[in-house]
Amino acid sequence: MLTATKTNISPGKLLINGQWVEGSGKSFDTVNPATGGVLTQIAEASAKDVDQAVAAARKAFEDMAGPWRKMSASERGKVLWRIADLVEANIEELAELETLDNGKPIFESRYVDMPMVADVFRYFAGWATKIHGETVNTFSNAFTYTLREPIGVVGAIVAWNFPLLLASWKLGPALACGNTVVLKPAEQTPLSVLRFGDLALEAGLPPGVLNIITGGPETGAALVRHPGVDKIAFTGSTVVGKEIMRAGADTLKRVTLELGGKSPNIVFADSAMDSAVKGALNGIFYGKGEVCCAGSRLFVEKKVEDEFLSKLVEYSKKIKLGDPLDPKTRLGAIVSEKQMQSVLGYIEAGKKEGATLLAGGKRAAVNGDNGYFIEPTIFGGVKNDMKIAQEEIFGPVLATLTFDDIDEVAALANENVYGLASAIWTNDIKKAHQLSRRLKAGTVWINTYGVMDAALPFGGFKQSGFGRDLGMDALHHYTELKTVWMNL
Numbered sequence: 001m002l003t004a005t006k007t008n009i010s011p012g013k014l015l016i017n018g019q020w021v022e023g024s025g026k027s028f029d030t031v032n033p034a035t036g037g038v039l040t041q042i043a044e045a046s047a048k049d050v051d052q053a054v055a056a057a058r059k060a061f062e063d064m065a066g067p068w069r070k071m072s073a074s075e076r077g078k079v080l081w082r083i084a085d086l087v088e089a090n091i092e093e094l095a096e097l098e099t100l101d102n103g104k105p106i107f108e109s110r111y112v113d114m115p116m117v118a119d120v121f122r123y124f125a126g127w128a129t130k131i132h133g134e135t136v137n138t139f140s141n142a143f144t145y146t147l148r149e150p151i152g153v154v155g156a157i158v159a160w161n162f163p164l165l166l167a168s169w170k171l172g173p174a175l176a177c178g179n180t181v182v183l184k185p186a187e188q189t190p191l192s193v194l195r196f197g198d199l200a201l202e203a204g205l206p207p208g209v210l211n212i213i214t215g216g217p218e219t220g221a222a223l224v225r226h227p228g229v230d231k232i233a234f235t236g237s238t239v240v241g242k243e244i245m246r247a248g249a250d251t252l253k254r255v256t257l258e259l260g261g262k263s264p265n266i267v268f269a270d271s272a273m274d275s276a277v278k279g280a281l282n283g284i285f286y287g288k289g290e291v292c293c294a295g296s297r298l299f300v301e302k303k304v305e306d307e308f309l310s311k312l313v314e315y316s317k318k319i320k321l322g323d324p325l326d327p328k329t330r331l332g333a334i335v336s337e338k339q340m341q342s343v344l345g346y347i348e349a350g351k352k353e354g355a356t357l358l359a360g361g362k363r364a365a366v367n368g369d370n371g372y373f374i375e376p377t378i379f380g381g382v383k384n385d386m387k388i389a390q391e392e393i394f395g396p397v398l399a400t401l402t403f404d405d406i407d408e409v410a411a412l413a414n415e416n417v418y419g420l421a422s423a424i425w426t427n428d429i430k431k432a433h434q435l436s437r438r439l440k441a442g443t444v445w446i447n448t449y450g451v452m453d454a455a456l457p458f459g460g461f462k463q464s465g466f467g468r469d470l471g472m473d474a475l476h477h478y479t480e481l482k483t484v485w486m487n488l
């Protein structure tokens with residue numbers, strides 16, 4: 001149970017088997033990145049706590065006479081729908097907790113992220129009754145069919161940039177298919193997920209179906225190694241994604257990975273320039289650039305470079321950076337001091353490599369110097385082999401490059417280890433579709449950036465991972481396919 005008023009948030013416990021319990025290990029502080037102040041203490045789940053959470057999830061899954069396995073698909077759908085209703089009913093509190101913990105503008109958490117959390121649960125509530133196998137005609141003396149069964153215990157591990165939204169991407173399909181879950185939010189941002197735990201219980205999830213354990217890499221690693229976990233659904237960095245694949249190999253866990261990105265945002269000279277400028281800014285500065293699909297590599301057709309970049313810089317100066325709880329703020333605080341130092345390090349690397357700093361480039365002071373704010377930063381004259389063009393910065397830093405034609409930009413855009421998202425701005429429909437096919441990315445936006453819907457799959461090519469969150473496709477990653485053959 002997490003209780004919160006504007007000035008007082010209770011310490012975070014662990015949700016195991018339907019009960020809030022103290023962790024048996026240490027605890028750690030969760031910090032408000034806008035002030036540097038401690039918000040509250042959070043339990044760091046030990047290997048023993050992980051064991052108990054997995055045991056609770058396993059029991060809830062295996063008990064065929066228990067409430068979860070006896071629940072009809074329709075009733076499961078209703079529970080998910082009630083979760084969505086409760087998220088909406090508590091949207092102000094959830095948004096505020098997430099903004100305090102993560103530093104994102106309340107405008108984003110209140111009007112974009114939390115409404116999408118509710119949408120995701122409603123979307124998967126509808127799927128609960130539509131998960132089925134097929135009867136297949138084989139021999140005249142056989143009855144052969146397939147079943148789509150839940151996998152079992154899912155370990156869901158998520159990143160800090162969209163704490164509750166990323167959790168909903170795992171929980172929606174996992175629960176719709178009848179699995180049980182042990183969820184680990186990121187150590188930087190556990191608060192909204194902990195508060196959500198209460199809402200899930202209130203909605204009628206039986207004990208043990210959703211367990212929430214907080215902690216850092218060690219807690220996550222204990223979950224990945226655990227033989228009682230059947231599948232790991234992970235959102236986070238590519239480095240940790242690779243570790244999880246290796247660690248999960250011992251028990252041959254099902255693994256899906258939603259990892260990093262360095263997404264190309266491509267602007268042709270024939271695009272509607274004002275929309276493209278706004279799209280480019282939204283693509284990199286929404287969520288402070290701490291967005292896996294951020295449009296962090298902007299490719300501008302050379303003949304409009306000067307005009308486009310001068311507008312881009314001019315508009316970037318109007319972005320309101322400030323207190324994340326102020327409804328007018330559009331650029332909040334970087335999630336942690338460590339992340340801020342890493343982003344500032346990339347800005348220095350960009351300058352050293354010879355890119356031209358066109359806007360921003362420094363830490364910003366908001367209400368004194370304690371918060372972790374960085375100005376919206378734009379580099380021009382970037383070469384595709386520079387560090388700031390190749391590596392994921394995960395902050396409000398845009399690298400702009402130029403190109404002459406579709407062949408050149410297709411090659412440059414694909415010259416990167418990641419392949420999460422991409423965008424094309426043009427009024428030439430044919431060119432847009434031709435280039436869409438050539439981009440190695442899980443999503444291509446045309447004349448827009450960053451829009452999502454619970455019904456559309458989201459995930460990566462190349463080192464951005466595999467598997468898909470959202471959409472019908474996500475369901476297949478939470479079921480095992482069984483063939484049944486009966487001789488007649």
Ligand code: NAD
Nearest residue numbers: 158159185186216217220221236237240258259260261292
């Ligand atoms: P991270 O990989 O460091 O941590 C993510 C989660 O994994 C956290 O909960 C962390 O505690 C846990 N963890 C860390 N080490 C672990 C280990 N060895 N075993 C098990 N769990 C471990 O990532 P981050 O810095 O928190 O998040 C930023 C990254 O997430 C970026 O690369 C971003 O692109 C990516 N991301 C991807 C998507 C997507 O959908 N593709 C969405 C959001 C964020």
